[in-house]
Amino acid sequence: MEFPKFAYFGGKIVPYSEAKVGVLTHALNYGTAAFGGMRAYWNAEQEELNIFRPIDHYRRFLSSSRLLMMEFDQTPEELTQVTIELLHAEGYRRNIYIRPLAFKADESIGVKLHDLRDELSIVAVPFERYVTNDTNAHVTFSSWRRVDDNMIPARGKISGSYANSAFVKSDAVLAGFDEALVLNQDGHVSEGSAMNIFMLRDGVVVTPPITDNILEGITRRSVMELISKELGLTLVERPIDRTEVYLCDEFFMTGTAAQITAVTRVDYRPIGTGVMGPIATQLRRIFEDIVYGRHPKYRHWNTPVYARVADKAL
């Protein structure tokens, strides 16, 4: 991976080499951090870098931080502005992943959330495809269970809980699969290691509710809107059983990194016809137009980086 040139760290944009923490840092030892992950897409025709729904991402980021008793003065709008300045400093003209991190910065021993110093950083790095087989993924049900709301809340992007995602992902990949699906404590399908899930059964699109120990995904929310408004399909939020996935007609996963990944096999069983279905195909096309800033109806989901800086300078 290429290193970024800059980072937002200690309240200002600094060279990346200065954005460092000590090995005793609380968050590094105890997982007491919350992070975000968003993408910016380079549209060469418009010469524009469009960040996808940054305000919504920063809202969730601040909510995840709040779960860990961290409060920051910055609003989602202000963090978006900082991100625009960071991307402008980098001068990126390609697809980018943006990683905000809120962390317990004290270098001290002792497990707790209260009375610790909170810090916030943002970095941005070039990024392309995350799931290689994103039109024909083969996934397996993990033997690991998803963290529960009463253990580490899955609705927030809490760093410590990503040890759970890492167990899930590595076991699946080392066994030859592209990804894994994780059951929650009730035995219902929650999500993938870093993506939400959707299935098509009998003409209805189904996705687990946010009370099923899933991350409240921004891509999930966007895709739910597209399924209703653009495809005119019925969308239902309800728990999903493992064997429903074996029998469904289409299955796909959504996430900032995974975008819309079509799953065509699960545990060696073909899903539907065994190739990417029409719903995933259409959604991928619409989503791509939207994120690159080519879909007039959804321009409000794009935050342009370079136009904004030019506006500000005027």
Ligand code: PMP
């Ligand atoms: N679930 C988990 C566990 C994740 O880490 C992610 C990635 N952020 C998602 C779902 C998808 O969320 P989003 O669409 O907001 O990226």
